[in-house]
Amino acid sequence: MKKITLSGISKSFGGSRALENVDLTFESGKIYGLLGRNGAGKTTLLKILYGILYPSSGRVLSDDKEIRINDNFLGNLFYVGEPDYFPVETSLRKLFSETKYFRPEFDTEYALSLTSLFGLDSSKSLRSLSTGQRTLFKDILALSSGASFIFLDEPILGLDANRRDILYRTILGKYNESPFTIVISTHLIEEISSIVEHVIILHEGRVVRDEPLDSLLASGYSVSGKKDAVRKYISGKSVMGIDALGGFECAYILGARQENGHQDELEFGRLSLQKIFVQMTGSKGGDDK
Amino acid sequence: MELRFEEERPIFLQLAEQLEDGILSGAFPEESQIPSTTEISVRFKMNPATALKGINLLVDDGIIYKKRGLGMFVSEGAVEKLSDKRKEQFFERFVCSMIEEARRLGISESDMIGMIRRGCAS
Amino acid sequence: MKLKPTLRFIMGDISIKIIPLYYLASICLYSALYFTGDTSGLAAPDVFGSLLASSFFLIFVLTAMTANRSLRFLVQVGISRDTIIVANLLRAVILSAAISMADRLLSLYMTFLTGGFSQKYIDPVTEFGVSDSCFPYYLLFEFSLGFGCILFMILLALFCSMIWIRLKLLYKLLFLILSLFIVIIYTDTYYGIDFIAESVGYDPLMTAVVIFVFFFGSALISYILSARRVPVRD
Numbered sequence: 001m002k003k004i005t006l007s008g009i010s011k012s013f014g015g016s017r018a019l020e021n022v023d024l025t026f027e028s029g030k031i032y033g034l035l036g037r038n039g040a041g042k043t044t045l046l047k048i049l050y051g052i053l054y055p056s057s058g059r060v061l062s063d064d065k066e067i068r069i070n071d072n073f074l075g076n077l078f079y080v081g082e083p084d085y086f087p088v089e090t091s092l093r094k095l096f097s098e099t100k101y102f103r104p105e106f107d108t109e110y111a112l113s114l115t116s117l118f119g120l121d122s123s124k125s126l127r128s129l130s131t132g133q134r135t136l137f138k139d140i141l142a143l144s145s146g147a148s149f150i151f152l153d154e155p156i157l158g159l160d161a162n163r164r165d166i167l168y169r170t171i172l173g174k175y176n177e178s179p180f181t182i183v184i185s186t187h188l189i190e191e192i193s194s195i196v197e198h199v200i201i202l203h204e205g206r207v208v209r210d211e212p213l214d215s216l217l218a219s220g221y222s223v224s225g226k227k228d229a230v231r232k233y234i235s236g237k238s239v240m241g242i243d244a245l246g247g248f249e250c251a252y253i254l255g256a257r258q259e260n261g262h263q264d265e266l267e268f269g270r271l272s273l274q275k276i277f278v279q280m281t282g283s284k285g286g287d288d289k
Numbered sequence: 290m291e292l293r294f295e296e297e298r299p300i301f302l303q304l305a306e307q308l309e310d311g312i313l314s315g316a317f318p319e320e321s322q323i324p325s326t327t328e329i330s331v332r333f334k335m336n337p338a339t340a341l342k343g344i345n346l347l348v349d350d351g352i353i354y355k356k357r358g359l360g361m362f363v364s365e366g367a368v369e370k371l372s373d374k375r376k377e378q379f380f381e382r383f384v385c386s387m388i389e390e391a392r393r394l395g396i397s398e399s400d401m402i403g404m405i406r407r408g409c410a411s
Numbered sequence: 412m413k414l415k416p417t418l419r420f421i422m423g424d425i426s427i428k429i430i431p432l433y434y435l436a437s438i439c440l441y442s443a444l445y446f447t448g449d450t451s452g453l454a455a456p457d458v459f460g461s462l463l464a465s466s467f468f469l470i471f472v473l474t475a476m477t478a479n480r481s482l483r484f485l486v487q488v489g490i491s492r493d494t495i496i497v498a499n500l501l502r503a504v505i506l507s508a509a510i511s512m513a514d515r516l517l518s519l520y521m522t523f524l525t526g527g528f529s530q531k532y533i534d535p536v537t538e539f540g541v542s543d544s545c546f547p548y549y550l551l552f553e554f555s556l557g558f559g560c561i562l563f564m565i566l567l568a569l570f571c572s573m574i575w576i577r578l579k580l581l582y583k584l585l586f587l588i589l590s591l592f593i594v595i596i597y598t599d600t601y602y603g604i605d606f607i608a609e610s611v612g613y614d615p616l617m618t619a620v621v622i623f624v625f626f627f628g629s630a631l632i633s634y635i636l637s638a639r640r641v642p643v644r645d
Binding site for chain 1: 298299300326327330331332333334335336337338339
């Protein structure tokens, strides 16, 4: 399987729309960042792909062919939803072997080595783990799954800086060994911005950005200075948003940088992923649950 | 080698510059091997495609070269090439902008030279 | 299809392990009653008598309780709904065969204890006594009826557990009452069928077949339809 495509996927729960006409493609061997605020529809999207939820409308395609989600397709994917989909009273070691039973390509040894790398006790039950440890358990399962498309939903939830660091290195080490597709879904952006190659931004159930990180970062720039000068400069340009601090303003602009004749009073800068994200998703108060 | 990335410039450019610094300072002598993209990717937590892009910048400039099956090595004469390049950059970045500013402030050429001498002496 | 591991997984469920215990306990209980000399509680049951009714409820409760739990795990390891449905149907067939067999054996054991082999076997439709030479066929007849009923119960329980996830409380209650009603009528088919046959004017055997196909088909279809796209509850 070389790519997975979502075509015109919509999903509503009761009356509320969780996803609206989502078109996306995940290609093999790339690291994707699936970004969105809480409630933007990231988890719904992943659950639809993994057959946990069903879309209200739209199609899932594998290598451009429409498919009904079956064992074969799911064998290429791995997604860990809520950890309590597992029998929580079972030990980690047992859960690894259960998983292996259903997924022959699961690497139990690697899973156990990661378990000790992260300082988890494999004889403990899932129930006894803290939030951060459960997150690690999900990550370990996914990285050991041997699947060619791995979906990590909030992979750093509850992890301290040290463990996040080990996790990023582990992901990259594994990825360098044999490139597979990793989709990292998160609302904590700054740390993953050097890891991802392609960025998808979801906002209120819609895809607002879907492009390589480089071109996304190059798609705009920031300009800051005294309010009057900034206002004068940005008139007629496509402005994503403005941060104000007293008489000082910083505007985020889409398009190629035009500095000519303004260097004295204005300062030009590059956009960061975080800034773009905030500008793209900050318009209306999202659901911050 | 310690990498600290800032937001303002693309990461692959910063990586290339940091590697150049390493070569200039002698951390990577000529004909020595530099870390592979995999090592760089894992060590500095960056996408391997980004690491490759940074390294390719140096390959294009002839600072480093690939030995098939062995890895990346610093070219002979890389230090000289780099210091020439940095001198050129020094001229563009500092000297040219200094002269521009001096003209704006009405500082004459001889005054400017005098100031430089004073700076060097202190 | 990863049917084999899926079937193995749901067959290994704790609920399955309770079933042999249930029969073991029954045998012990009846033997104890016999040896204490109290044979009045040992009247061997009819085809749809008290003995089968208790295994009905056992299997209903166990299936309904565990179906959702196994669904969540299977979905998590990447097993598709199609496979899960097929595996559940297969398991239902295997379990029904095993349980109806065990029920028959248990009932034979009780008949043996009370020494009432000969007078017990009366064909419920023709009400003729069953001679010794007919005995094996009669057992087969009883077995297939018991098998069908338990299969129906399991399907109903699976259906319950699936729509349980979707429905609001009021619907759940309504549904529960309705299924209990169906279960009661069905467990008591002997009288139920006679009653219905009289009121519609069909012959009892035909009525029994129609009712059986109707219930069975509706349970099967409802389970498949409900399980096909059921979301997994968090």
